[in-house]
Amino acid sequence: MSLLRPLRRLPVVLVTAGALLFAGTGIASAHVTVSSANAAAGGYGKVTFSVPNESDAASTVGLRIQLPTETPLTSVRAQPVPGWTVTLTTVALDPPVTSDDGDTIDSAVSVVDYQADPGTGIAPGQFQEFALSGGPFPDVDQLTFNVVQTYSDGSEAAWIEPTVDGQPEPERPAPVLSLTAAAAGTDAHGAATGGAVTEASATQPADDGGSTTATVALVLAVLGLLAGLAGLGLGLAARRRTVSS
Numbered sequence: 001m002s003l004l005r006p007l008r009r010l011p012v013v014l015v016t017a018g019a020l021l022f023a024g025t026g027i028a029s030a031h032v033t034v035s036s037a038n039a040a041a042g043g044y045g046k047v048t049f050s051v052p053n054e055s056d057a058a059s060t061v062g063l064r065i066q067l068p069t070e071t072p073l074t075s076v077r078a079q080p081v082p083g084w085t086v087t088l089t090t091v092a093l094d095p096p097v098t099s100d101d102g103d104t105i106d107s108a109v110s111v112v113d114y115q116a117d118p119g120t121g122i123a124p125g126q127f128q129e130f131a132l133s134g135g136p137f138p139d140v141d142q143l144t145f146n147v148v149q150t151y152s153d154g155s156e157a158a159w160i161e162p163t164v165d166g167q168p169e170p171e172r173p174a175p176v177l178s179l180t181a182a183a184a185g186t187d188a189h190g191a192a193t194g195g196a197v198t199e200a201s202a203t204q205p206a207d208d209g210g211s212t213t214a215t216v217a218l219v220l221a222v223l224g225l226l227a228g229l230a231g232l233g234l235g236l237a238a239r240r241r242t243v244s245s
Contacts, residue, residue, distance in 0.1 A: 030054050032147050032159045034175035042182040044075065044135030049175065052127040055151050059121035062150030063114040063130060071138035072108035074099060079131040083120035087113045100136070109134075121152060143177045 030052045039045035053060045067073060069091055078086045091110040099105055114130055122128045137143065147159040161170035 031173060032149060032157075032175055034145055034177045036177060039135075039137055039177060040180045040182050041139045041141075042136050045133070045137070047132045047134070047177060049130045049132075049145075049147065050127060051122065051130060051147075051149060053122040053124055054157065055153070055155075056124050058151040058153040058155065059116075059123050060128070060149055061116040061121040061152045062148075064148040064150070065112040065114075065130070065132075066146040067108075067110055067112065068138075068143065068145075069093075069108065069110050071140070071143075072097065072110075073134040073137070074105045074108055075136075076109040076112070076132060076134035078112055079133065081114065081128065081130060083117050084114045085117065087115075089113065137179055139182070141179060143179060145175050145177065147175055 032052070033050045034047060035050070036045050036047045039047060049063075049065065051060065051063055067076065072093060074097060076088065078088060080086070088109050089111040090107045092107050093105065096104050096106040097108075112132060116122075144162070149157040149159065151157075157172060159172050160174050161172050163169060163173045163176060
């Protein structure tokens with residue numbers, strides 16, 4: 001009886017543990033996050049902020065994204081979001097920076113502010129994505145954005161706490177974007193730079209070993225077929241001699 005009782009309780013324990021696991025996953029996924037499929041150091045790309053609504057009673061009606069000004073993005077454009085008004089705030093750069101085209105740039109976008117139209121917003125249990133396109137990204141591994149989320153009841157969630165390696169994740173971590181290394185042979189916009197094409201690559205495809213392997217396999221198959229036909233012919237000839245004798 002003492003052995004059967006823990007076994008009966010095992011499904012309950014597993015279900016409870018699974019519920020706690022999924023609950024924890026839901027909480028972690030509720031953070032404001034930033035991601036990109038093409039953001040690389042020194043290049044341009046699209047950056048997407050995923051903003052979930054954490055309130056059970058109020059809607060998200062405002063989002064303020066602070067862009068780094070110590071390593072400014074000299075080109076920033078905001079993708080329109082239906083039901084939202086977006087405002088870009090610029091700051092003077094001191095000293096100015098020089099663009100890839102040699103132009104002097106003395107200002108850059110420091111804040112991107114989204115405000116929901118009256119009667120709209122991100123309702124409880126929903127999320128919204130906000131996308132920016134710009135660059136060039138600085139030559140770093142990661143880029144941190146401070147984000148402030150405003151709710152319809154007047155409360156705010158400041159996603160500005162730094163994440164430190166070896167320490168527990170803060171309650172409101174600032175979104176961190178991981179940048180890929182700049183690809184060799186590309187310019188700041190990610191386009192391939194011009195260069196001489198070697199004669200071998202221009203006249204014939206590179207041999208990766210696959211074509212050689214296929215050729216050898218074909219030769220062996222033909223030899224096997226010929227050996228089989230020869231064996232069949234010898235067998236028929238021997239049979240004829242046996243019958244005639």
